[in-house]
Amino acid sequence: MRRVGIDKLKKDMVLAKPIYTSNGVILLKEGTLLTEKFIDKIHDIDVDYIYIRDELSEGIEIEALISEETVLSTKKALEDSMEKMRKGYFSASQSIVEKVDAVISEVVANPHVMVSLQEIRNRDEYLHMHSINVCVISLLIGKKLNYNDAQLRHLALGAILHDVGKTQIKYDVIRYREDYVEKEYKIYKEHVRLGYEMIKSIPQSSLLAANIALTHHEHYDGTGFPLGKKNTSIHEFSRIVAVANEYDNLLYNLPKDTHMRHYEIVEMIVSRAYTWFDPEIIKIFRKSISPYPISTGVVLNDGRIGIVARLNEDFPTRPVIRIIDEDSMVAIGEVDLSVNLSTLIIDEKEIDK
Structure with a gap:
């Protein structure tokens, strides 16, 4: 398979990966022969690229860290849990705790030490898919740090719910933060404290997981928020999630007319070692995420x-x-x-x- 931007789609191309609507329904299945009507549908769902299969890319496959079935079921559980938590029903979040265990099992069992993390994602499903991707990347780093089962569980739960506080804010706080005006940014920063309080209220959660939501925007040099912590006074879990969060934001949540090549994203993350990010975590990140994903x-x-x-x-x-x-x-x-x-x-x- 190979990746193709939607502006390059042509009639009779063959889909190599299914395309889903934001609510998880298959729009076009794998193997679909593209028609003009199908190309119009793809443009309507606001994705940047798809994957096709042709003679140029025969035998090229992308192996995911977790299965498509786990992604879809986790996304559904996350949507339901976040909506119920937004309304104050925190006991309803038990399903996402169970899904986190499934994600951990698949990441730990996967033998690959480097991944190509680029899926077809439309902007309407940003918050939920972002949360899953941050969880997966964080677990990959935690695995390389030889975390035990308990540590991985705290890390995974905090990572997948790190942005849950955004569900309590009425303004649009989904956009990449550098696109905000001052008033929006002040409101945006409240999501970390809101998320901390929400995760503390979840049965079978932990203060370690809640602390990730509170401190994943702290910077290694002390210039982050909300507490201005620095260096190792920031818990290692939060230092991991900070890197995973920024990577996924740069990959999928830049302003609509802004584009960065994947290797430029990796280079930007690496360049922020010692300022935004823990340099030891960055060393592991560099060995975990390919700057040139398969099919590029x-x-x-x-x-x-x-x-x-x-x-x-x-x-x-x-x-x-x-x-x-x-x-x-x-x-x-x-x-x-x-x-x-x-x-x-x-x-x-x-x-x-």
């Missing part, structure tokens, strides 16, 4: 173009590239950048056949 089109320093076919988990910036002849638009072989050290990726590129 790229340009090499020798002018050739290709598609990221596989990751080299010991060499995050040097994946295996399927080379595409630009004249015939045919795959002509693969290059392992961990072996061919003089060859580098210099940019992403939409492969438009």
Whole structure:
């Protein structure tokens, strides 16, 4: 499979991944042959790209850290729990506690140490999918820190509910915060205290999980909010969630007309070590998230173009590239950048056949 921006969709392309509406209903199933009508439907649901299957990308697969079934069931439980918590029914959140256990089991059992985290996501489902993704990334980091079961559970619950306080704010606080005016930003900052109080009220939760909601916007250099904590006075769980939260925000929640390439997002996160983020957590993040996700089109320093076919988990910036002849638009072989050290990726590129 390969990733294609929705502005490049063409009739007769074949879907490699199903597309869902924001309420979890399948809009178009895997294997669907695109028609003009289907392309119009995809444009209507406000996604940036989809995945297709063709001869260029034959055999290229993206292995998720957790199954699609777990994502969908967790998203439904999270939607229901957040809505009931918003109304004050905190005992109803038991279902999300149970789903967290399923997510932990799948992340721990997954043998991969590096992932390509890019799913088809529309803006209407931002809060719930953001929460799940932050949970998964945080668990991957916690796993590499050799956390025990109890630690992973506290981390996962705090991560998946880190933004629950936003459900108590009437203003639109879903947008990326740098897009706010001063009044909005002041209101936005209240979500951490609101979330802290909400999580404390959940049966079978913990103060450690609640503290993640309170302090996931603290910065390593003390410039964050709400308490201005710094360095290791910020609990390690919150330092992990801070990184996962910012990564997912940059990936999926930038202002609508703003676009960053994936490697630029990773570089920005890494550049904030010692200021926003714990440098030790950043070291683990760099080894966990590929700057060039599988199925991404790229340009090499020798002018050739290709598609990221596989990751080299010991060499995050040097994946295996399927080379595409630009004249015939045919795959002509693969290059392992961990072996061919003089060859580098210099940019992403939409492969438009």
